[in-house]
Amino acid sequence: MFAARLQDSVAGDGWCARLATPDRDPILGETVANDRRDADRKPLSATARISFVNEPRRVEVHPGCEAVVAFDPDLTFECVDSCTWCCGHGVLLYDHDLLGLAQRANLNDATTTAHGEQFVRREQKDRDDHTGDDGAACYFLGEDGLCSLHAEHDWKPARCSVFPLxxxxxxxxxxxxxxxxxxxxxxGLDVSERRVIDNLDAFLPEVLWSLENPETKIEL
Known part of the structure; x- marks a missing residue:
């Protein structure tokens, strides 16, 4: 079944295509035309931001793929070179990720099993920078603070895309x-003009909607 879903996605149909619905405004949850969705929006008032967090809204992230969003819609995020905190954790891998990672690295060297799941393993680093409190970090995190998977292959596991969500x-x-x-x-929070709510498709890969359990609070 997984192989069939993956083949459908590669063919361009996507996992959510069969559930496709009209475009929705990420803030109001209304059905809108593409030109309105892409138009510049004014920042919400403080009252509106609080309302959005307290009363989550449904957002169409990919065609037919909806998520209930509960965070400040004015939140921005841009990865900062000096910050590698997220890379100090072991990365949960989905079947889709394992297929991609196998094309770019040796799975025996790069992965480990915990809680019945596959993860990119953490390893002790012979350095003081870009490590966790225990001196370890992601297998692919280099001395320069860059992910070798992203830098060399322009690819990363789905869970890495989700962060900081x-x-x-x-x-x-x-x-x-x-x-x-x-x-x-x-x-990287609130240091740029890149609003998370306007770029949810970059943070939430479509594969999440094909999983039996897309929870990301599963750590090594």
Whole structure:
């Protein structure tokens, strides 16, 4: 079944195509035309931002793929070179990721099993920078603070794309929040004009909607 889903996606249909619905405005949840969705929007008032967080809205991320979003719609994110906090964790791998990773690295060297799941392994680094408190970091994180998978292959596992967001699966729906630890440690929050709500398709790969359990709060 997984192979069939993957083949459908490669063919261009996508996992969510059969559920496709008209475009929705990411802020209002209304059905809108593409030109309105792509138009510049004015920042919401403080009252509107609080309302959005307290009363989550449904957003179409990919055609036919909806998520319930519960975070400040004015939140921005841009990865900062000096910050590699997220790379100190082992990365959960989905079947889709394993296929991609196998084309770019030796799975025996780069992965490990925990909690019945596959992860990119953490390893001790012989350096002080770009490591966790225990001196370890992601297998692919180099001394320069760059991910070799992303730098050399322009590819990364789905879970890496999701950060700094967190995916929950509730009542058969994907719910998206900001990871609690990111609020404290991530240097890329609110340092640019790239609003997360306007770029959810970049943070939430379509493969998430094909998984039995797309929860991302599963760590090595």
């Amino acid at each position: 967190e995916v929950h699966y509730e009542n058969g729906e994907i719910r998206v929040t900001v990871r609690d630890e990111a609020e404290e440690h991530c240097e």
